[in-house]
Amino acid sequence: MEVGVAAEHGPVGIRLVRAKDARVLQDHLMANRSWLRRWEATSPDGPVSLDMRLGIRRLLQQYRDGSGVPFVMEYDGRVAGQLNVWGIARGSLASATIGYWVAKEFAGRDITPTSVAMATDICFTQLRLHRMEICIRPENHASLRVVQKLGFRYEGLRRRYIHIDGDWRDHYAFALVREEVPQGVLARWVAGQAPRHAADIPEGDRLPD
Template sequence: MATAIPSLNDGRVTIRAIRLKDARVLERELLDNRGWLRKWEATNPYGALSFDVRASIRSLQSNARAGFGLPFAIEYDGDFAGQLNVSGITYGSLSSASIGYWVSERFAGLGLTPTAVALASDYCFFQVGMHRIEICIRPENAPSLRVVEKLGFRYEGLRRRYIHINGDWRDHFCFALTAEELPFGALRRWHEGRVPVGAGTVPQADRDAALLPGTHPR
């Protein structure tokens, strides 16, 4: 079932539905941030795909109409700053979804990403009716690891060669939250300083395992 995509904000950060008219600014941001984003981008293991921003937006919108995703643009003071996608939405006995995101380099360090993730998570839990939200992050992606640590996403384990990123299958650390853990929401818990200490900490054994010969990204 399709779910409306709202505009949500906290302070200077807003997340809203991605639109076709975002294509030009989105393409510019992706090109300007190529070096910043390339090492984290999902790739096709069977060969390169054409770069068509408008087609990508249409695909996200189609997926949203089918009820499987919520594609958001991230704004900072009204400027396009990145994207956040809620994907893999499943209802019924599973009631779960995954969150992925990116922000332009010039907006890094301003608190956009944890705010955007918290806004989207709260919407999924309290309005869409999700029971579980998952975020999977490459071991080398220190900024994203700080995001889940700030918000208290609970570490769940190492997934071997999980997603094809930047030309190869890459290990990922998996983090999640369930509705029972957030009676007042992720955003409020973070703002009020009530995030459990150590919830997003990756055990050293898993950090070491992600660096074993043959598994480290080439």
């Protein structure tokens, strides 16, 4: 897959993950276990390896196969976390899903919404995808703020959707299609034009934290 897989806005940048990122990403994961464990994907078949070198090799293979784009998020040139575009579907669907994590020391600096906006713009313009989705656990207020800021639309409740932190968890689904953001997701947000209530969850779908 040939795509421009880097973007910057102020101190925040995203780029394709590299093998040499394994050490700093592994250090972040180990130092942030209590911060990240609640939100990490697990497997119903047993423990998942936290070997970052192996994980990066698999992610880069998915990139070569055209099924994903693995980014690192940076702040002032320092690796702050990961953002993965995964499940890329071509043809009549032309869609993908975004997942991410950021180390606690970098939280609260708009790194994640800026990175999500840039990655979505890359997917719409460079990859020519039509729809981008983000699925978030009801308890994950920080991630919910990301889609609220960027104006992703709420699309529905998915019961027991993804295996997270040892069990099947409910998720809220949010999405954007290319026609909604002709000026780009990042430009729309920076201009203060993201719809304020697009990510609002209907009363009937709200779950307890």
